[in-house]
Amino acid sequence: MNETLEPFGVGIIGCGRIVGHHVAAIEASSDLQLLAVCDLDEQRARDMAPRSEVNVYRDYHRMMEENSGIDVVAIATPSGLHFPQAREVVERWGKSVVIEKPPTLKFTELDDLIEAATHCGAQVFPVFQYRFNAPVQRILRGIEEGDLGAPRIVSIRQRWCRTQRYYDQSAWRGTYSLDGGALTNQGIHHLDLVQYLAGPVSEVFALKATFASDIQAEDTVVATLRFESGAIGSLEITTATRPDDVESSISVIGENGYAILGGWATDKLLAYSPRPEDTQTFSQSNADAYGLGHHDIYAGVVRSLRGEGEPAVTNSDARQALQLLHALYVSADEARPVALNEQVEFQPLGNPDRSLWAIYETALS
Ligand SMILES: NC(=O)c1ccc[n+]([C@@H]2O[C@H](COP(=O)([O-])OP(=O)(O)OC[C@H]3O[C@@H](n4cnc5c(N)ncnc54)[C@H](O)[C@@H]3O)[C@@H](O)[C@H]2O)c1
Numbered sequence: 001m002n003e004t005l006e007p008f009g010v011g012i013i014g015c016g017r018i019v020g021h022h023v024a025a026i027e028a029s030s031d032l033q034l035l036a037v038c039d040l041d042e043q044r045a046r047d048m049a050p051r052s053e054v055n056v057y058r059d060y061h062r063m064m065e066e067n068s069g070i071d072v073v074a075i076a077t078p079s080g081l082h083f084p085q086a087r088e089v090v091e092r093w094g095k096s097v098v099i100e101k102p103p104t105l106k107f108t109e110l111d112d113l114i115e116a117a118t119h120c121g122a123q124v125f126p127v128f129q130y131r132f133n134a135p136v137q138r139i140l141r142g143i144e145e146g147d148l149g150a151p152r153i154v155s156i157r158q159r160w161c162r163t164q165r166y167y168d169q170s171a172w173r174g175t176y177s178l179d180g181g182a183l184t185n186q187g188i189h190h191l192d193l194v195q196y197l198a199g200p201v202s203e204v205f206a207l208k209a210t211f212a213s214d215i216q217a218e219d220t221v222v223a224t225l226r227f228e229s230g231a232i233g234s235l236e237i238t239t240a241t242r243p244d245d246v247e248s249s250i251s252v253i254g255e256n257g258y259a260i261l262g263g264w265a266t267d268k269l270l271a272y273s274p275r276p277e278d279t280q281t282f283s284q285s286n287a288d289a290y291g292l293g294h295h296d297i298y299a300g301v302v303r304s305l306r307g308e309g310e311p312a313v314t315n316s317d318a319r320q321a322l323q324l325l326h327a328l329y330v331s332a333d334e335a336r337p338v339a340l341n342e343q344v345e346f347q348p349l350g351n352p353d354r355s356l357w358a359i360y361e362t363a364l365s
Contacts, residue, residue, distance in 0.1 A: 014077035080178035105350025129293025148254030154233035162239035174215030177353035181217030187237035212240035
């Protein structure tokens, strides 16, 4: 039987820098239909509506009330707003949510959101799209199939340039309440990738600093890592590189070989000792640092909503990244090694700052 399934209706809240990747992935899928887009700045929303039938809003409450066909809502607003907005969408309208990284700023918020979603019959889909860059998938396969073998040393280096102008673009950037610093905003992809490739981190010792921009949070974190598997590693994440981006890399020294993933967009396989020719086949040239992985994220959304398989990134994957994030902050703050099983939370991250939040508030209706 050739059964045609209805596409899932999608709404989007937040039409800034990243939203184009959501729109492109949704529009490319015959299983999804973009119904509405919303931004406090209506012109931004209008600019992102790819077709005239896509409804445009300033107020996402109205968007939800007037578009009953929405099944899933993509949230691409400032990071600190993900939790209150996602929980409202889940609880008030019973809809599933795709949430930009980091899904929430506190991992206890993620727990709360998942519980609410489960209660309301909705699903939560985190976005860590770097996983789907071709060199990442090659390295993962090399680890699983034994070419590289079990990782022994794993190193992350994200040396990017984000100037004061970048931080001054929007009030939320670089604040603990709505964003975090280099570790939370730019580094979170690597906190996911490193555990995707090498398994859970068990202990960290971190240092942090703010070198190059006038922001509340850090622009640099350096740390050592110990993994549950016994592997060890290092991490250097900074937005204080000048004058431009240098690299976004991960190297894996495995029991049978080594791999280096690099380029400024985490898209080049620079070395792969088991099959050097794979460096050509598995290197990409992404147009920007965000890559093409949003397509894989939305394929996972469809799969999971149809009950046909797992999403691309699970909630426990996302929790693991957030736990590592907080362990690194607490380690740097308290100048001590932190074990992940302490489940510590760095309090300033995600604490509401009412005057800042007021800029982005959609009044209750
Ligand atoms: N996956 C990735 O690689 C990636 C890349 C960049 C950004 N992000 C994430 O996406 C999110 C947004 O980042 P950005 O760089 O696009 O930010 P941005 O500041 O460019 O865009 C955010 C947009 O949200 C809108 N907004 C804020 N509050 C709103 C509300 N209550 N209702 C409707 N719209 C509202 C703002 O007007 C703005 O247009 C952040 O969480 C960020 O971490 C992810």
